[in-house]
Every structure is written in C-alpha cells, then in structure tokens.
Amino acid sequence: MKxxxxxxxxxxxxxxxxxxxxxxxxxxxxxxxxxxEVVVYFLKHPxxxxxxxxxMVGTDERPLRGKFSVTYWLSVNGNSDDVYIGIKxxxxxxxxxxxxxxxxxxxxxxxxxxxxxxxxxxxEGHPDPRKLVLPDDWPSCVYPLRKDFHYSDSPQGxxxxxxxxxxxxxxxHPIGPYHVALDEPAHFRLYVKGEExxxxxxxxFYSHRGIEKISESRLTYDQICFIAERICGICGxxxxxxxxxxxxxxxxxxxxxxxxYIRTIMLELxxxxxxxxxxxxxxxxxxxxxxxxxxxxxxxxxxxxxERLTGNRKTYGINLVGGVRRDFLDYRKEMIEDVLKKLKSExxxxxxxxxxxKTFIKRCEGVGVLPYKLAHEWSVDxxxxxxxxxxxxxxxxxxxxxxxxxxxKVPVYKEGDVLARALVxxxxxxxxxxxxxxxxxxxxxxxxxxxxxxxPPYREAIGTTEAPRGENVHYVMTGPGNTVYRYRARAATYNxxxxxxxxxxxxxxxxxxxxxxxxxxxxxCTERVQIVDIESGKVxxxxxxxxxxxSIKASRRV
Amino acid sequence: xxxxxxxxxxELEAPPEYRGLPHIDPKLCIGCGACVNACPPDAILRIDDxxxxxxxxxxxxxxxxxxxxxxxxxxxxxxRLTNLFEAASPDRRDHIExxxxxxxxxxxxxxxxxxxERQVKKALQILPKEILEEEALEEKVFICRNCRxxxxxxxxxxxxxxxxx
Numbered sequence: 215m216k217x218x219x220x221x222x223x224x225x226x227x228x229x230x231x232x233x234x235x236x237x238x239x240x241x242x243x244x245x246x247x248x249x250x251e252v253v254v255y256f257l258k259h260p261x262x263x264x265x266x267x268x269x270m271v272g273t274d275e276r277p278l279r280g281k282f283s284v285t286y287w288l289s290v291n292g293n294s295d296d297v298y299i300g301i302k303x304x305x306x307x308x309x310x311x312x313x314x315x316x317x318x319x320x321x322x323x324x325x326x327x328x329x330x331x332x333x334x335x336x337x338e339g340h341p342d343p344r345k346l347v348l349p350d351d352w353p354s355c356v357y358p359l360r361k362d363f364h365y366s367d368s369p370q371g372x373x374x375x376x377x378x379x380x381x382x383x384x385x386x387h388p389i390g391p392y393h394v395a396l397d398e399p400a401h402f403r404l405y406v407k408g409e410e411x412x413x414x415x416x417x418x419f420y421s422h423r424g425i426e427k428i429s430e431s432r433l434t435y436d437q438i439c440f441i442a443e444r445i446c447g448i449c450g451x452x453x454x455x456x457x458x459x460x461x462x463x464x465x466x467x468x469x470x471x472x473x474x475y476i477r478t479i480m481l482e483l484x485x486x487x488x489x490x491x492x493x494x495x496x497x498x499x500x501x502x503x504x505x506x507x508x509x510x511x512x513x514x515x516x517x518x519x520x521e522r523l524t525g526n527r528k529t530y531g532i533n534l535v536g537g538v539r540r541d542f543l544d545y546r547k548e549m550i551e552d553v554l555k556k557l558k559s560e561x562x563x564x565x566x567x568x569x570x571x572k573t574f575i576k577r578c579e580g581v582g583v584l585p586y587k588l589a590h591e592w593s594v595d596x597x598x599x600x601x602x603x604x605x606x607x608x609x610x611x612x613x614x615x616x617x618x619x620x621x622x623k624v625p626v627y628k629e630g631d632v633l634a635r636a637l638v639x640x641x642x643x644x645x646x647x648x649x650x651x652x653x654x655x656x657x658x659x660x661x662x663x664x665x666x667x668x669x670p671p672y673r674e675a676i677g678t679t680e681a682p683r684g685e686n687v688h689y690v691m692t693g694p695g696n697t698v699y700r701y702r703a704r705a706a707t708y709n710x711x712x713x714x715x716x717x718x719x720x721x722x723x724x725x726x727x728x729x730x731x732x733x734x735x736x737x738x739c740t741e742r743v744q745i746v747d748i749e750s751g752k753v754x755x756x757x758x759x760x761x762x763x764x765s766i767k768a769s770r771r772v
Numbered sequence: 773x774x775x776x777x778x779x780x781x782x783e784l785e786a787p788p789e790y791r792g793l794p795h796i797d798p799k800l801c802i803g804c805g806a807c808v809n810a811c812p813p814d815a816i817l818r819i820d821d822x823x824x825x826x827x828x829x830x831x832x833x834x835x836x837x838x839x840x841x842x843x844x845x846x847x848x849x850x851x852r853l854t855n856l857f858e859a860a861s862p863d864r865r866d867h868i869e870x871x872x873x874x875x876x877x878x879x880x881x882x883x884x885x886x887x888x889e890r891q892v893k894k895a896l897q898i899l900p901k902e903i904l905e906e907e908a909l910e911e912k913v914f915i916c917r918n919c920r921x922x923x924x925x926x927x928x929x930x931x932x933x934x935x936x937x
Contacts, residue, residue, distance in 0.1 A: 437810075438812075515775065521786075521787055521789070521790060525790055529838075531791070531837075
C-alpha cells in the first residue's frame, strides 16, 4: 500500500509495527502519544474523500502482555482502495490514558466514552466524558469488559446521571424512553422554546444485554453466530454474517462459493423487508396510514418467503463460521421468483402512491437536514450518509459475500433531508430485487459449509457488511480453545445516532419523531455490549431459578 | 391480496421448513450430551446423579432459541424441532422435558460410571463387527475410567516385572 510509505516518512520511528491481517486489512501499531495524530491524518487524507471511523476497540490485553490496547478502525470508502486500517496503541496497565480524538473528529465521541465505561481507559481531553453505556446505578471503577470481571457479577451502586443543563430560556420536553418512533427505548431530552427545538440531550443504552461479554466468556465460535444474529431484531443476519466474516478472515477459512451466494440472497431479502418496514413507519409517522398498511402487507410476503427458505421469519439462524447450514432447493428457488414478481408490480404502485401524496412529501421535504460537512464529521453511514451526499457502500467499496460478481447502483442524494433518505431507501429496494435476481441466476453448485479445524489464537480481523441501516463492523480477536478473546460489534446506528441532535436543532417537536425515525434507528443493535441480564432469574417459580443457577454453573464449567 | 390471518380464531399450521418447539424422543435418546455441548443458550442440561445411577437430559423450551443445532449434532436423531409454535402455558413446568437414563455400573468397584447403558449399546452397534471380540468387550466396556486406568497400569507393571525377571 503506497500510503504506508507516506506515513512512515511523516511519523518515522514512532510507528512501531505495520502488519497485514487480511487481504484488505492493515494494522499499524503506533506510539500512544501520536495515536490521535495518525487517526486524524488518515481521516482527513486528501485522496480519501469518504474515509470513515468504522469502529474502535479497547482490549484488556493484560493477561497477554500486561497492557491495555485501543485500536481505531478506519474504512477507506468511495472510489479509493478497498482498505481497512487499524491504528493500534498499547497503554500501560497502571495508567491507561490516551489523547482523545473527539475534539478533532466528532465521530469518535461515543467510542471513547464506551472504552472509558467498559474498560476504564481514559480519553484525555474528551469534551463530554459522561457515562454512555453503563446503567445509571452502576458503581464507578467497576469495568465489566476487563478480564478480571466475571460475566455473571452484578454490582449495585447509586443511581445518578448528569443530564445537561437546559440552555437559558428553554423548557425540557422529554421524548421516550418508551416508544420513540420505533418500539424501542431511548430517551431524548429536547430543550425547546415554544415549539422550536433549540438543543437536545440523549440517553440511551437501555436495551443493553451483554452480548460481547457473554461471547468472550462462555460461548464457542459457532455459538456466537446465534447471539450475533440476535443483536438486532430487524437486520440480524447481517450481524451474524459480519461476525462469521471476521472469524473467517482471522482463521483464513475459505467459504464455498454457493454459501456466499446464499448469504447474499438472504442479506438482500433482509434489506428488502427492512426497507419496507421503514417506509411503512415513515408513512405512519407522517399520518399516511394507508401507505403504512400497504408497505407492511408487502413486507409480509418477504417474511413468509424467509420462513420457507430458512425456517424462521426473522432470526434465520443459517450462518455458521465457514458457510451456511441450509441449502436452497429448487422448489424454494421458485418461491423466491414468485415473491419477487409480486413485489415488483406492487412496490411500484406503492412508490407511485407515496410520491404523489402531497402530505407525505411536505412532511419530509426540507426536514431534518444533515449537511454533507456534518455527515462527514459525525462519520454517519448507510442511507443517512448517502442521503447527505456521501458516496459509499460497503457492498461496492469492500465487496464481501458474492457482491463482487454482481452489478448494482448506489443511489446518492445531496439534499440531506428526510425525503432524500426515503428516496435512497426506495431506490435501494429496487436494487435489492435486482441483486437477488442476478444471484439466483448465477447461483453456483457445490458445498455450502467449509470445515475448519483449529483457529490459531490471538489473531485479529474485522468483518464488515452493509446492513439496511449502514455499515456493521465486527471485530474479533481469536482466543485459545475454540473461544473468542475479544469480540466487538458495532452496528450502523451507533454512528448515526450521535448526529440526531444536530438534525433536530431548529425544527419543531412534531417533526422530532419523524427525524429520529428517518435514520432508521435500531437501539438494541447499538446497545449490545457488556453484562448479562441475570435479573430475569429473580422472580418466578423455584424450578426456573434452579434451572438458571444450574445453567450458570454449567457454563462456568465450560 | 390481504395478508392478515384470522389466527387465533382459526388453526394455523407453520410451513414444513419451520423450526418450532424442540422435542426429545425418549426411546432414541442415548444421553451422550452432544446437544448439551452445542446448545448456545444452555437450554439443554446434563445432570448426572452418581448415587442413584441416573443421567437426566433436561430440555427447557423457555430458554430455547430454536436454532436447531441440537438436531444437527444428535447422533441418533432423538431431538427434533417440530413445527409447533404455541408454547404458552399457565405452568412453567410444562416447558421442561426430562429424559432419564441409567448409568453403567462399574464391574470392578461398583460405582457408577459417567456414561449410560444406551451409549455403550450404541457404540457397540456402530463398531464394525470384524474388530469386536465379544469376551474382551465384556471385561473392558463396563468398567469406570479409574478402574480401567488402574487395570492398564497394573498390567503394564506386571508385564515389566515378567520381562525383568
């Protein structure tokens, strides 16, 4: 990679190591004092227009080398190379501090707060170092993702959360935590003057389930596929695909071609039903309930199809490390063709109705504008980014599964309002139908699952997919004995949600639900990490309590 | 074309591909515990009672996520995902299925071993007939791990002694 020479020339000896992890992944280890400089150097690189902060991983590597580490993963998008760059720095165990990137790049805000919460690694100079992930009553100085913390512990603390003071002359208007636009919890505190939103504070992470910790503590490689699928209730399959890709990259497992095509078809079916769901919700929020009913009616056909193809409407459960578990038989192939035919004619009608409904257009046009500059600063992705003129798509820029062989367009709109996002999603739905048709035609024969023996420990890799909401990034560091040492899942909404306050400012309360929904937020995706919920074991009959205890005991044994 | 169904006022049958509630066929289960190892949410447990000499395979469909990994790994096809989906019940105990199997009693020390009688039977069944020596098996199979290890060590020591003498 030619850019590495440039980097070496600029930073010289303070770059400790450069390593290639997979065909498109590079890991650069640098001195911790220049970490932020290197990250910003790449983010603002003039030749890489759509470079993006993809994820950031903090790892407790004390059992391995007596140090903590943080890695910023950047994806180079747009028409540049197919490259992911990890910039890693080791921090001393007794004083884990590093210079925050947030003052220079807003998109790093949540990531740095998260490592502070979960690992006790302190980003120095962070403008907003409040709690992000952990519950309000979590005691300070207890860090759940450290290796000396057992996953079933549940410490008690005092309840406290410092909300921002409302700006002068404003009133607090809370939205949530129940049922903000979509049926998931999140709390937006709008600071309003009359109807106008002046500012906004956000508190989320209510549906925090401890998926990362439980994956690192008691699950095997194949078992994690199923919990990864349950990160999200809408786009679970992209999560399990991203996880499988990460392990496959780390373990150098070659996936059979037929499995890649089956994954592609399922991913696109998922995008179809997710976008139809969103179009329905958008109609509902703009008071156009007929559109809502029609969109969900069409979606139901896709759900039924998925049930026939995989055995379940939503959590398909067909991904395993190395391939897929269920094959498409011929009669199922015909079913896909039938549904696509139906969808093509009826979706066209729905779009015509939608775009000719004045109330819908009026409610969406010019509302919740996120200009290109802000979109770049917040590192937003997916249809939200493409609606604001960012020309990228993981499927095109970093081809995975079978996307490299298929032909499709990436719709980009410059307006940055809710309507632009709606149009991006509508066009993507058409593209999805087209991708499935191609993949079905080209579906190769052969095996669907590759066998693997042992995955060497302490290898790192990331897997990325383009979920319906944007880029999903899963980082895996393999561990000894069929387990994962560190697992980090980042959902698209994690990058998109911090930008919402900027989109709300200046609009009215009535628009707030629509603006929030326009990013197609998925809170449970965003809020996966940390501690297992053992609260569920408290009430109920003895029988179950016993059972839970036993299963905790059983898993400790494993 | 409407998609709304009159369920629950009409009967609804899930498609044949559907992964529904799991069910263990107690006649086929040999108690090997392959499903216990594969199960991601620990919905299946293996509980050995060495005093009574039983092994329980306990399935809780309340914890089950219907992934069908158990069905894939089961050597006898005992555990199957049916296409039933209605699991609601006023009693939590309705969700639990228990298969109880007998453990093998060690012929030497008389303690219970950590494998079931059916496991031995199954193993004997799938071993090719040519390599079986009926008499040797009778002596070796129904012995617990400790006694077997002890037997091997004793035999080795005796053999060495003979060589030395």
